[in-house]
Amino acid sequence: MIKYIDPNWQDKPSVSIFTKPGCPHCAKAKETLTQKGFQFEEIVLGKDASITSVRAITGRETTPQVFIGGKHIGGNDDLQKYFADAK
Numbered sequence: 001m002i003k004y005i006d007p008n009w010q011d012k013p014s015v016s017i018f019t020k021p022g023c024p025h026c027a028k029a030k031e032t033l034t035q036k037g038f039q040f041e042e043i044v045l046g047k048d049a050s051i052t053s054v055r056a057i058t059g060r061e062t063t064p065q066v067f068i069g070g071k072h073i074g075g076n077d078d079l080q081k082y083f084a085d086a087k
Helices: 022-035 050-060 074-085
Strands: 013-017 043-044 065-066 071-074
Touching: 013 022, 022 074, 050 065, 050 071, 065 074, 071 074
Parallel strands: 013 043
Antiparallel strands: 013 065, 065 071
16 A cells, blocks of 8 residues: 555565663664664563573573574674674
């Protein structure tokens, strides 16, 4: 329906971010996603998942770990590069 109203409209991809409490890189990544207009699912380590889960999924043990549209982007530095390259 919305494509009928606005043929140029594009749905934003789903975004998930693995975070841990008190992580400054996680806060920056969430801030960046919000500024870019993305809604995201936050998966908090120690509450919603464990570092074992993150390692099994990404091969990494650091946070944040960001996924956009099902693609693993990586940590905050990778996220900043992802948006810089998209310009």
